[in-house]
Amino acid sequence: xxxxxxxxxxxxxxxxxxxxxxxxxxxxxxxxxxxxxxxxxxxxxxxxxxxxxxxxxxxxxxxxxxxxxxxxxxxxxxxxxxxxxxxxxxxxxxxxxxxxxxxxxxxxxxxxxxxxxxxxxxxxxxxxxxxxxxxxxxxxxxxxxxxxxxxxxxxxxxxxxxxxxxxxxxxxxxxxxxxxxxxxxxxxxxxxxxxxxxxxxxxxxxxxxxxxxxxxxxxxxxxxxxxxxxxxxxxxxxxxxxxxxxxxxxxxxxxxxxxxxxxxxxxxxxxxxxxxxxxxxxxxxxxxxxxxxxxxxxxxxxxxxxxxxxxxxxxxxxxxxxxxxxxxxxxxxxxxxxxxxxxxxxxx
Amino acid sequence: xxxxxxxxxxxxxxxxxxxxxxxxxxxxxxxxxxxxxxxxxxxxxxxxxxxxxxxxxxxxxxxxxxxxxxxxxxxxxxxxxxxxxxxxxxxxxxxxxxxxxxxxxxxxxxxxxxxxxxxxxxxxxxxxxxxxxxxxxxxxxxxxxxxxxxxxxxxxxxxxxxxxxxxxxxxxxxxxxxxxxxxxxxxxxxxxxxxxxxxxxxxxxxxxxxxxxxxxxxxxxxxxxxxxxxxxxxxxxxxxxxxxxxxxxxxxxxxxxxxxxxxxxxxxxxxxxxxxxxxxxxxxxxxxxxxxxxxxxxxxxxxxxxxxxxxxxxxxxxxxxxxxxxxxxxxxxxxxxxxxxxxxxxxx
Numbered sequence: 001x002x003x004x005x006x007x008x009x010x011x012x013x014x015x016x017x018x019x020x021x022x023x024x025x026x027x028x029x030x031x032x033x034x035x036x037x038x039x040x041x042x043x044x045x046x047x048x049x050x051x052x053x054x055x056x057x058x059x060x061x062x063x064x065x066x067x068x069x070x071x072x073x074x075x076x077x078x079x080x081x082x083x084x085x086x087x088x089x090x091x092x093x094x095x096x097x098x099x100x101x102x103x104x105x106x107x108x109x110x111x112x113x114x115x116x117x118x119x120x121x122x123x124x125x126x127x128x129x130x131x132x133x134x135x136x137x138x139x140x141x142x143x144x145x146x147x148x149x150x151x152x153x154x155x156x157x158x159x160x161x162x163x164x165x166x167x168x169x170x171x172x173x174x175x176x177x178x179x180x181x182x183x184x185x186x187x188x189x190x191x192x193x194x195x196x197x198x199x200x201x202x203x204x205x206x207x208x209x210x211x212x213x214x215x216x217x218x219x220x221x222x223x224x225x226x227x228x229x230x231x232x233x234x235x236x237x238x239x240x241x242x243x244x245x246x247x248x249x250x251x252x253x254x255x256x257x258x259x260x261x262x263x264x265x266x267x268x269x270x271x272x273x274x275x276x277x278x279x280x281x282x283x284x285x286x287x288x289x290x291x292x293x294x295x296x297x298x299x300x301x302x303x304x305x306x307x308x309x310x311x312x313x314x315x316x317x318x319x320x321x322x323x324x325x326x327x328x329x330x331x332x333x334x335x336x337x338x339x340x341x342x343x344x345x346x347x348x
Numbered sequence: 349x350x351x352x353x354x355x356x357x358x359x360x361x362x363x364x365x366x367x368x369x370x371x372x373x374x375x376x377x378x379x380x381x382x383x384x385x386x387x388x389x390x391x392x393x394x395x396x397x398x399x400x401x402x403x404x405x406x407x408x409x410x411x412x413x414x415x416x417x418x419x420x421x422x423x424x425x426x427x428x429x430x431x432x433x434x435x436x437x438x439x440x441x442x443x444x445x446x447x448x449x450x451x452x453x454x455x456x457x458x459x460x461x462x463x464x465x466x467x468x469x470x471x472x473x474x475x476x477x478x479x480x481x482x483x484x485x486x487x488x489x490x491x492x493x494x495x496x497x498x499x500x501x502x503x504x505x506x507x508x509x510x511x512x513x514x515x516x517x518x519x520x521x522x523x524x525x526x527x528x529x530x531x532x533x534x535x536x537x538x539x540x541x542x543x544x545x546x547x548x549x550x551x552x553x554x555x556x557x558x559x560x561x562x563x564x565x566x567x568x569x570x571x572x573x574x575x576x577x578x579x580x581x582x583x584x585x586x587x588x589x590x591x592x593x594x595x596x597x598x599x600x601x602x603x604x605x606x607x608x609x610x611x612x613x614x615x616x617x618x619x620x621x622x623x624x625x626x627x628x629x630x631x632x633x634x635x636x637x638x639x640x641x642x643x644x645x646x647x648x649x650x651x652x653x654x655x656x657x658x659x660x661x662x663x664x665x666x667x668x669x670x671x672x673x674x675x676x677x678x679x680x681x682x683x684x685x686x687x688x689x690x691x692x693x694x695x696x
């Protein structure tokens with residue numbers, strides 16, 4: 001259908017690619033039947049799987065390539081030498097206007113490097129950021145940056161706050177999302193220079209953001225704010241720390257239920273409620289990291305996810321297009337950049 | 349008893365002080381009956397509680413003071429003006445040789461500032477660090493720094509690694525503890541300058557540490573290493589993020605068991621196993637952050653803990669003294685400082 005959304009897929013990226021990617025796209029089609037897919041990958045591997053997924057086969061067009069980005073490839077190397085990789089071609093499809101967004105479960109660094117070069121950074125954004133959803137006590141929050149920028153200055157953090165704000169308005173549908181800056185304490189004087197200075201600028205009201213000030217690590221799971229802003233070093237470690245703790249917790253819980261006959265019986269009774277909890281905490285439900293600040297929609301899926309998780313990442317790309325994220329972020333950036341430079345730096 | 353250990357307590361520090369502190373000391377006495385306590389606090393408040401704790405009253409000596417460090421006091425202010433606060437007097441008791449260690453649940457920044465000034469930093473250590481235990485899949489790990497130093501250079505991180513190593517040898521009793529540096533990836537080139545440079549120095553073998561290289565956030569709960577080294581900004585956020593996720597998880601689990609009659613019945617059967625799990629994950633069991641790198645033993649208890657948690661913090665101070673942490677760290681630092689400066693910086 002011509003009015004449907006087209007998503008370009010790097011079919012060869014991910015631990016269990018291409019089968020996982022194709023099955024994921026098929027699940028995504030169930031939820032968004034209008035979607036069309038441009039598949040980039042090796043036809044010898046893809047065609048047999050596609051043969052078993054007639055619904056997807058009807059909505060997809062396969063572009064054969066034998067090249068792919070290896071998991072251990074350096075970003076610079078993937079960028080320089082990989083003009084014909086499945087990842088590169090999928091990103092090119094967005095730049096050329098053939099697709100509305102790209103999803104890949106491949107090498108994160110390479111995906112960011114290629115997307116930055118091909119899709120370009122939006123005017124007013126110095127560095128794109130990686131954002132993702134976190135389950136919280138109140139529902140879910142968005143956190144960024146999760147690893148694109150190991151070192152960030154105050155200006156980067158302010159831009160992340162702006163992008164996170166627009167994302168929460170458009171994709172989460174919040175009228176006035178709350179934004180917090182991750183720090184080691186809530187007082188104005190806490191933290192390093194970048195965080196303190198970004199905090200001062202956001203408090204000064206140069207942006208339309210509903211800024212709540214500094215938040216601490218325990219505020220993430222508490223859902224204290226809708227958008228959590230941090231540098232890529234801290235964000236990456238916080239994200240993976242949460243993944244590790246969640247895994248330890250669910251393993252320990254499973255072990256507890258195997259602990260005795262009584263516990264096994266208890267599990268049988270509580271199974272329904274526990275499955276609901278497991279579904280809410282399921283990391284696959286939060287799969288799909290958004291690259292924000294680029295001139296196109298690019299979503300990174302966890303490399304080790306399954307088809308269900310990949311379908312969620314595809315859903316994120318579709319949501320961003322459906323809700324006009326790119327158009328809205330352009331408007332906000334233009335508005336911010338109209339503020340005279342003197343006023344922008346006065347809060348420093 | 350003259351051969352027992354003496355612990356100085358800031359009786360006025362903590363959300364539920366002084367009752368929580370005194371009851372905690374009483375619980376600690378159960379486990380370590382030889383311990384003697386020097387109590388610093390307001391006798392009008394302390395004496396009635398002490399009257400109900402005859403065992404503690406017999407092993408403790410109360411030093412009256414009406415001053416205390418407020419929770420929102422700035423460290424510099426507490427240091428300058430608080431010569432007679434319960435916190436200051438308790439730390440002075442260690443410096444004067446009247447006590448073997450100090451425990452406080454009060455203002456962390458003030459405690460670190462006063463402890464640094466009064467107890468002094470050990471020769472060879474530029475900045476003390478805060479360390480604490482984390483429950484992991486394999487048992488428990490030590491992590492530092494958890495917030496004493498918001499910005500750290502490579503030298504600081506190397507010193508933290510050394511202190512964590514000695515701590516794990518002495519207090520955890522590990523013959524050859526494994527040490528990892530927290531980073532956003534495991535490859536040598538990942539991370540910021542400080543982490544990369546500290547990694548290069550630790551890999552070069554200038555210390556006797558069993559260095560395992562970079563670890564990521566999910567390795568914390570997995571127990572990938574015995575000692576996790578990081579800067580105070582990242583460490584503080586990781587620690588509090590874990591606390592937040594653990595709290596969300598246990599709340600959600602409780603809610604699940606209240607979800608339906610079936611789930612309630614299930615809980616009754618599984619209760620024994622679940623209580624064991626809860627006990628293992630109980631943050632009170634890991635209460636007690638150690639200030640490492642000082643010329644005396646100082647332990648910070650969580651301000652919101654209860655008597656059971658405070659008793660654990662007292663136990664940590666006793667363990668450090670019993671296992672000769674200070675003597676061993678001095679030996680290791682002297683050995684490290686004998687390495688010629690050229691060799692120390694060659695790895696940079």
